[in-house]
Amino acid sequence: MLDDINAAATLQALDAAYHFHPFTDHKDLHARGVKVITSAEGVFLHDDKGNKILDGMAGLWCVAAGYGRQELVEAAATQMAKLPYYNTFFKTTNEPAVRLAQRLAQITPEGLNHAFFACSGSEAVDSALRTARVYWQTKGKPNKKIIIGREYGYHGSTTLGASAGGMADMHRQAGDMPNFAHVLPPYWYGKGGQMSPEEFGIYAAREVEKKIHELGAENVAAFIGEPIQGAGGVLIPPETYWPEINRICKENDILLIADEVICGFGRTGKMFGSDYFGIKPDMMTMAKGITSGYVPLSAVMLHDRVAEVMINDAGEYYHGFTYSGHPVSCAVALKNLELIENEGLVAAAEAKGHILRAKLAEAVGDSPLVGEIRGVGLIGAIELTADKRTRKGFAKKGRTGTICRDLFIENGLIMRAVGDTMVFAPPLTITESEIDTMVALAKKSIDQTYENVKSEVAS
Numbered sequence: 001m002l003d004d005i006n007a008a009a010t011l012q013a014l015d016a017a018y019h020f021h022p023f024t025d026h027k028d029l030h031a032r033g034v035k036v037i038t039s040a041e042g043v044f045l046h047d048d049k050g051n052k053i054l055d056g057m058a059g060l061w062c063v064a065a066g067y068g069r070q071e072l073v074e075a076a077a078t079q080m081a082k083l084p085y086y087n088t089f090f091k092t093t094n095e096p097a098v099r100l101a102q103r104l105a106q107i108t109p110e111g112l113n114h115a116f117f118a119c120s121g122s123e124a125v126d127s128a129l130r131t132a133r134v135y136w137q138t139k140g141k142p143n144k145k146i147i148i149g150r151e152y153g154y155h156g157s158t159t160l161g162a163s164a165g166g167m168a169d170m171h172r173q174a175g176d177m178p179n180f181a182h183v184l185p186p187y188w189y190g191k192g193g194q195m196s197p198e199e200f201g202i203y204a205a206r207e208v209e210k211k212i213h214e215l216g217a218e219n220v221a222a223f224i225g226e227p228i229q230g231a232g233g234v235l236i237p238p239e240t241y242w243p244e245i246n247r248i249c250k251e252n253d254i255l256l257i258a259d260e261v262i263c264g265f266g267r268t269g270k271m272f273g274s275d276y277f278g279i280k281p282d283m284m285t286m287a288k289g290i291t292s293g294y295v296p297l298s299a300v301m302l303h304d305r306v307a308e309v310m311i312n313d314a315g316e317y318y319h320g321f322t323y324s325g326h327p328v329s330c331a332v333a334l335k336n337l338e339l340i341e342n343e344g345l346v347a348a349a350e351a352k353g354h355i356l357r358a359k360l361a362e363a364v365g366d367s368p369l370v371g372e373i374r375g376v377g378l379i380g381a382i383e384l385t386a387d388k389r390t391r392k393g394f395a396k397k398g399r400t401g402t403i404c405r406d407l408f409i410e411n412g413l414i415m416r417a418v419g420d421t422m423v424f425a426p427p428l429t430i431t432e433s434e435i436d437t438m439v440a441l442a443k444k445s446i447d448q449t450y451e452n453v454k455s456e457v458a459s
Contacts, residue, residue: 010037013351029404031198032150040067043427043434045414054438056082056408056424058414061230061262062293065339066429070333072294072339076247079331081271084212088117096330103337104286109274112284112301117325121287122156124298124328125224128283128419130319131159132222132255135306138314144221148211148254150185152232155224155259155285159372166232181215183207185229186237189372189383189391211246222255222282223248227273230262234381236374243279244443255306261298262379268342269350269377276376282306288448290333297329328405330456331452349377352428356435361444369400369450369456378430382422382446387458394420394456404449411448413441422446 016036020026033069035050043066045053059066066355082096101115116131118124128146136144149155157175164171164179166185184191184207192200212220223245227234249256258281263273267289270276274284283306288296302310310317323329340346357375360382364370371385386394394400401417407416408422415422426438450457 045229054413057428058427059293061425062288064428065292066427075331076337079328094327096327097325111303114302114307116300118298119296120318120347122158122161123153126349145179146220148223154231165324169230184212186241187235198240201240217252224257226259227263233421234423246280257283259285261287266346266349273380284391295329349428358420359439364446379425384420416434
């Protein structure tokens with residue numbers, strides 16, 4: 001807790017005066033007042049009023065190894081004392097960047113042996129999309145420029161990333177760039193109609209194929225997709241979906257980009273979502289869990305078949321960032337990967353995910369408000385619905401989710417609302433007793449939400 005109540009009020013006033021927040025309605029924020037987070041350990045945050053809050057979102061899906069890991073702090077400090085910074089532009093490198101590139105090649109799917117470093121998931125996506133277009137130019141197919149993404153897809157907030165993603169509000173504000181197209185997401189609960197999940201998985205994949213044929217494969221550079229669409233509401237594709245996407249991309253000579261920014265580094269109970277679903281990517285983007293969010297870092301992994309063209313035939317690659325291969329970030333990532341491996345956090349995510357979903361099902365599965373509880377590893381969602389029998393949503397989309405989210409926070413649990421879906425992704429270090437706390441708080445909040453909206457819910 002901040003020692004001086006006046007100090008907290010001062011921070012709130014200064015924040016309102018000078019700090020322009022990401023993804024924020026600032027008029028609403030200034031009316032409510034900002035929450036000042038002062039410290040954190042394990043899976044818990046502390047605010048300026050002394051409240052202890054269970055972080056069911058691992059920050060923004062990223063604090064895999066939990067808060068307060070001195071090993072990561074020490075890795076950063078040691079590297080800062082030795083070499084705090086130098087660029088990798090001028091035929092130079094540094095040991096942490098080299099060691100991390102090698103480690104990533106060892107743990108990513110077969111053939112992904114070359115790492116390009118950036119700072120954020122958005123930058124990684126921009127880099128992958130740019131690389132795809134340079135690749136096809138170099139191959140003598142400059143017309144292959146179009147990127148196909150999916151509705152509700154999220155690939156960052158830079159202009160290219162937002163264009164590749166399928167978030168309508170982002171497109172409305174920023175406008176659409178040319179050479180991007182979007183298709184149906186594999187969202188069975190909301191889009192599957194009367195099809196079985198298996199049937200819908202094939203159907204949704206073939207919507208990609210249909211779009212390729214409509215645009216002409218000779219004009220399409222790449223398909224980009226998250227293994228699980230996190231910010232879109234934790235949309236978990238049926239098991240039939242990704243094998244069909246693999247086939248479609250290969251048969252149509254289109255690069256497949258797996259966006260692992262959320263799913264990577266154990267979140268799904270496998271090291272990568274591509275491992276879980278059997279995705280065979282030409283490029284893989286990653287960020288967030290690579291350092292457990294302690295310092296900014298992202299990467300694009302290039303498959304040999306892409307890297308060989310870029311290395312041998314493309315000439316100079318006119319792309320990069322001041323902080324590409326930053327030695328401090330890479331040193332922290334190496335230590336973070338060591339923690340994930342030594343503490344068995346990937347297997348723990350799989351086991352704890354089963355426990356969490358089972359306890360949520362027992363606690364709130366029978367609620368008239370809960371249509372579906374879904375998840376893989378330690379990423380999941382509770383779909384709130386107006387009618388469980390028909391999977392019908394609420395007339396005013398997002399209102400119930402907002403009510404529920406605010407109650408979660410008031411009760412001491414961070415979960416995020418995507419429309420009327422509550423999504424969660426706690427640190428991989430969460431214990432079973434902490435899962436019990438999380439479930440109890442979720443039940444309390446969902447019960448309170450039901451009391452607020454029960455007139456809109458079919459009995």
